[in-house]
Amino acid sequence: MADHNLDSLDPMAFTRLIPTRESHFAAAEARIPADYPANRLAAALHPAYQHLVVSEVKAETKDSRVYTLVPDGDMGCTSLAYFDAGQYLCVYIEEGSVVTQRPYSILSSPRDSLCGFYKICVKAVEGGFVSNHILENWCVGTKVRTSAPLGEFTYEPLRDCENVVAVCGGSGITPILSLAKAIAEGTEELSLTVLYGSRLEESIICRQELDILSEKCENIKVVYVLSHEEKEGYERGFITASKIKKYAPEGKYSLFMCGPEAMYKSLEGELSGLSLERKQVRREVQSECFAPAPDSPVSVNITVKAHGELKTVAASGKDTILRALEKAGVAAPSHCRGGECGYCRSRLVSGKVYIPEGLDMRRLADSRYGYIHPCCSFPLTDIEIEVFPKR
Amino acid sequence: MPQKRKLKYMAKKYDAIVIGAGNAGLCCAATMAKNGFSVLVLERNSVPGGSATSFRRGRFEFEAALHELASVGTKEDPGSVMRLFSYYGIDIDWQYEKNAFRVIADGDGGYDVTMPAGIEDFCREMERSVPGSFESTLAAFKLGAKIGAGFNYLSSGNVDPQVLFSEHADFLRAVSHSVDECLSSLGMPKKAQDIFKTYWPYLGAPTSEIDFAHYMLMVDSYIRKRPAMPHLRSHELSLALEEVIVKLSGEVRYNCPCEKILTKDGKAYGVIAGGEEIYADAVVANCFPDTAYKSLLDPEAVSERALKIAGARKISSLFFSVYLGLNRSAEELGIKDYSVFLFDTPDSGEQYERSASLDTTSMVVANCLNCAVPDSSPEGTSTVFITTMLREEAWGDVRPEDYKKLKNKFAKKLIKLYENKMGISLMPYIEEIAIATPATFARYLGTPCGTPYGYELRGWDTMLCRIMNAKNEQAVENLYFVGAHGERGDGYSTTYANGHSVGEKIAKGVQKNGRS
Ligand SMILES: Cc1cc2nc3c(=O)[nH]c(=O)nc-3n(C[C@H](O)[C@H](O)[C@H](O)COP(=O)(O)OP(=O)(O)OC[C@H]3O[C@@H](n4cnc5c(N)ncnc54)[C@H](O)[C@@H]3O)c2cc1C
Ligand code: FES
Numbered sequence: 093m094a095d096h097n098l099d100s101l102d103p104m105a106f107t108r109l110i111p112t113r114e115s116h117f118a119a120a121e122a123r124i125p126a127d128y129p130a131n132r133l134a135a136a137l138h139p140a141y142q143h144l145v146v147s148e149v150k151a152e153t154k155d156s157r158v159y160t161l162v163p164d165g166d167m168g169c170t171s172l173a174y175f176d177a178g179q180y181l182c183v184y185i186e187e188g189s190v191v192t193q194r195p196y197s198i199l200s201s202p203r204d205s206l207c208g209f210y211k212i213c214v215k216a217v218e219g220g221f222v223s224n225h226i227l228e229n230w231c232v233g234t235k236v237r238t239s240a241p242l243g244e245f246t247y248e249p250l251r252d253c254e255n256v257v258a259v260c261g262g263s264g265i266t267p268i269l270s271l272a273k274a275i276a277e278g279t280e281e282l283s284l285t286v287l288y289g290s291r292l293e294e295s296i297i298c299r300q301e302l303d304i305l306s307e308k309c310e311n312i313k314v315v316y317v318l319s320h321e322e323k324e325g326y327e328r329g330f331i332t333a334s335k336i337k338k339y340a341p342e343g344k345y346s347l348f349m350c351g352p353e354a355m356y357k358s359l360e361g362e363l364s365g366l367s368l369e370r371k372q373v374r375r376e377v378q379s380e381c382f383a384p385a386p387d388s389p390v391s392v393n394i395t396v397k398a399h400g401e402l403k404t405v406a407a408s409g410k411d412t413i414l415r416a417l418e419k420a421g422v423a424a425p426s427h428c429r430g431g432e433c434g435y436c437r438s439r440l441v442s443g444k445v446y447i448p449e450g451l452d453m454r455r456l457a458d459s460r461y462g463y464i465h466p467c468c469s470f471p472l473t474d475i476e477i478e479v480f481p482k483r
Numbered sequence: 484m485p486q487k488r489k490l491k492y493m494a495k496k497y498d499a500i501v502i503g504a505g506n507a508g509l510c511c512a513a514t515m516a517k518n519g520f521s522v523l524v525l526e527r528n529s530v531p532g533g534s535a536t537s538f539r540r541g542r543f544e545f546e547a548a549l550h551e552l553a554s555v556g557t558k559e560d561p562g563s564v565m566r567l568f569s570y571y572g573i574d575i576d577w578q579y580e581k582n583a584f585r586v587i588a589d590g591d592g593g594y595d596v597t598m599p600a601g602i603e604d605f606c607r608e609m610e611r612s613v614p615g616s617f618e619s620t621l622a623a624f625k626l627g628a629k630i631g632a633g634f635n636y637l638s639s640g641n642v643d644p645q646v647l648f649s650e651h652a653d654f655l656r657a658v659s660h661s662v663d664e665c666l667s668s669l670g671m672p673k674k675a676q677d678i679f680k681t682y683w684p685y686l687g688a689p690t691s692e693i694d695f696a697h698y699m700l701m702v703d704s705y706i707r708k709r710p711a712m713p714h715l716r717s718h719e720l721s722l723a724l725e726e727v728i729v730k731l732s733g734e735v736r737y738n739c740p741c742e743k744i745l746t747k748d749g750k751a752y753g754v755i756a757g758g759e760e761i762y763a764d765a766v767v768a769n770c771f772p773d774t775a776y777k778s779l780l781d782p783e784a785v786s787e788r789a790l791k792i793a794g795a796r797k798i799s800s801l802f803f804s805v806y807l808g809l810n811r812s813a814e815e816l817g818i819k820d821y822s823v824f825l826f827d828t829p830d831s832g833e834q835y836e837r838s839a840s841l842d843t844t845s846m847v848v849a850n851c852l853n854c855a856v857p858d859s860s861p862e863g864t865s866t867v868f869i870t871t872m873l874r875e876e877a878w879g880d881v882r883p884e885d886y887k888k889l890k891n892k893f894a895k896k897l898i899k900l901y902e903n904k905m906g907i908s909l910m911p912y913i914e915e916i917a918i919a920t921p922a923t924f925a926r927y928l929g930t931p932c933g934t935p936y937g938y939e940l941r942g943w944d945t946m947l948c949r950i951m952n953a954k955n956e957q958a959v960e961n962l963y964f965v966g967a968h969g970e971r972g973d974g975y976s977t978t979y980a981n982g983h984s985v986g987e988k989i990a991k992g993v994q995k996n997g998r999s
Binding site for chain 2: 095096097098099100101102103104105106108109110112113116117118119120121122123124125126128129130131132133134136137138173174176202203206244248249250251279369370371399400425432434435437453454455456457458460461463480481482483
């Protein structure tokens with residue numbers, strides 16, 4: 093039987109460990125690589141900010157404009173971060189004491205970003221702060237700061253069906269337009285059927301581009317649905333299960349939805365008629381939550397700590413905590429503004445908040461340890477909160 | 484439940500500033516806070532943990548990194564992690580697995596075995612798979628105990644060379660010889676050696692380079708003390724540690740990268756973060772030394788020796804992970820194992836060699852968290868987490884426009900490989916998918932090539948060498964490095980321990996020298 097011991101090995105080898113180590117150091121070059129491929133790629137895809145400038149403004153409909161954004165060489169920006177069709181840019185706005193940001197889906201194609209431009213479409217929102225600010229102020233030459241492309245509303249070939257039916261409303265067409273372009277350019281491989289709901293014919297955004305794409309590319313079909321107008325060549329009414337069935341391809345498909353809250357509400361009941369599995373239904377946030385608890389308080393105090401500074405601000409219980417802070421000039425962080433990305437994650441030190449059903453997408457441990465997403469939390473009492481804005 | 488704490492103003496001067504809230508950074512800060520220090524932790528990301536985190540997709544919350552946490556043990560028989568957490572007053576809802584691992588190796592001399600935890604059971608199962616291997620396997624574990632004793636003796640600070648060489652000879656052999664050398668010397672049959680080396684990916688270096696002492700400590704910590712998982716993913720662990728710091732009046736700031744480490748006359752005295760100068764008696768960096776030398780320190784503050792030390796070392800393994808949220812339960816899919824290693828050859832050296840290219844997938848680990856934490860995803864669903872390790876050379880320049888196709892192609896290969904080897908279908912049930920490449924880890928961790936493993940363990944750069952020589956390798960006075968790149972290498976239990984011990988060292992030192 094073999095002896096099971098280490099006797100054949102020399103314990104004195106131990107004494108050579110440190111000398112050997114030192115000899116490796118002595119022989120090495122006093123230099124560390126400047127960069128690594130994986131870090132280069134990460135930096136190219138996810139710059140902290142992008143400094144851009146408006147190069148073109150095009151009136152799209154009565155209440156929307158398409159802005160072309162290019163790198164701002166004066167600010168040291170020379171190229172744009174590449175992205176996946178469906179992603180958005182967070183646009184930073186500083187106006188008076190208010191510092192805020194909003195996500196806008198990129199409607200140009202990923203390839204366009206390599207050619208040096210992004211396009212976004214801004215539609216007026218009644219009472220909206222940022223959209224109206226942009227529409228009133230942005231012109232050729234306006235300097236704009238944005239985030240890197242963000243968001244998960246993308247086509248995933250290992251997850252999604254080869255056929256996608258996209259249901260869009262209003263400016264919700266933008267990420268799908270980018271996807272359609274990516275298909276036409278060979279960047280993405282899928283067949284796309286778009287059901288695009290608008291109020292009137294004249295409120296259809298990017299009509300011309302959509303028509304050209306569907307003409308040129310047999311993998312792209314576009315159906316226009318008008319809710320407030322009867323016209324030949326258009327579907328009439330809201331987008332329903334029966335309309336989806338009418339245009340959906342044979343077999344399995346994924347349903348991508350992007351539009352205003354009202355569209356999601358009206359589709360809710362319709363989905364059950366389509367017998368889709370949950371994995372086949374994808375939905376972009378694209379709208380903030382404006383639905384506080386019915387018994388929300390009229391006014392509360394928010395004591396907020398940011399950058400180590402304390403401040404107490406008066407707020408309405410009807411505003412999300414994020415909005416309340418922004419209105420008070422506190423630069424709180426946010427990206428998606430819909431509860432999903434977690435970037436606004438803040439520490440609730442004391443007080444109670446209301447999180448509308450379906451919007452609580454926190455990590456489990458965050459809920460346990462008192463972290464909230466202020467973009468979809470409403471104060472129910474006076475609260476103390478710590479936020480972590482980037483400087 | 485929100486904590487009952489009061490907000491307070493932030494000070495501009497701390498006893499210590501910790502750059503990075505990874506495992507080691509958090510533990511270092513928590514230990515210093517326990518010692519009455521005022522600490523400030525700066526974290527670039529919006530969450531703590533570094534690798535030790537989780538993320539959400541749809542109705543799933545994925546574990547980002549942890550496969551199994553070594554050295555947890557039970558309340559009755561606590562391991563080092565449980566003891567450290569008790570010291571902090573942290574109570575984690577631990578969930579245990581039945582088995583240590585299953586390993587399937589293809590090729591000549593291949594095998595499919597499931598190894599239980601517990602030394603007796605492990606050795607018995609080894610004997611069943613490889614007759615005649617019981618004694619040598621048991622001998623390896625017995626050496627494990629001697630190795631532990633040797634480390635304790637060495638770190639007692641009172642070492643008599645005579646005693647060391649006479650009473651700890653096996654320890655000395657084990658720290659100065661590789662896993663391969665020692666297992667052969669033990670007379671372990673080849674196949675048993677191969678099975679015994681299954682854990683090498685957890686250290687990310689070939690078994691011809693990893694010293695037997697380090698490997699044995701790790702295997703021992705997995706097999707003797709029961710490995711466990713936190714109920715609410717790694718994020719639970721990171722938040723529990725963060726809470727200790729905050730409750731002891733420490734500060735943790737997120738989205739707050741450190742931009743500069745301030746030095747004067749070769750001593751660190753503070754940092755710049757968020758555009759302001761903040762001062763401290765000690766600065767602890769949880770980021771890579773390379774990163775600090777390149778972008779945080781003034782070039783004059785970095786000695787030639789520090790650069791040579793960094794230059795001599797190689798970046799450890801890179802990761803490529805696929806996270807799947809599936810719309811069927813583990814039972815429905817037929818998944819029974821929590822953790823499976825899939826090798827395309829039984830030889831660990833070859834497994835390592837082949838990980839130098841994206842064309843081969845010689846080493847894959849697949850985990851189904853539901854088998855360890857049944858309610859870790861909603862009823863009727865499950866998650867599968869497939870990881871492969873790559874050597875630095877495997878990830879070359881990828882153009883941004885080629886990235887999505889490349890990562891999906893490679894992810895598909897991994898999923899297919901799992902499906903084929905396990906006879907389990909996943910593809911039709913993918914409800915959510917996330918793919919993390921070296922670029923993803925580089926984005927979140929900021930380490931070279933995104934490695935979560937620090938510097939590769941080499942025969943000349945073992946844990947013991949790093950510990951023994953630590954004093955001679957400090958680059959800047961009052962600046963300490965903690966993390967996977969530190970003395971004990973990668974892994975949760977080791978980075979926790981590393982952070983804790985450096986925290987204690989600083990606390991003692993500053994107490995001795997008095998605070999400025
Ligand atoms: C896919 C995967 C699987 C793994 N499986 C296991 C396993 O099963 N078991 C196990 O034990 N280990 C496992 N590991 C390894 C383990 O996660 C790591 O070794 C360990 O977490 C490293 O900890 P660290 O302390 O070095 O911190 P890191 O995780 O490296 O974190 C460093 C932190 O510092 C921050 N930082 C860096 N620079 C700055 C700056 N300038 N300013 C502010 N902040 C900064 C980073 O953002 C990060 O949060 C796995 C890792 C991965 C990725
Ligand atoms: S901003 Fe995305 S979750 Fe709040």
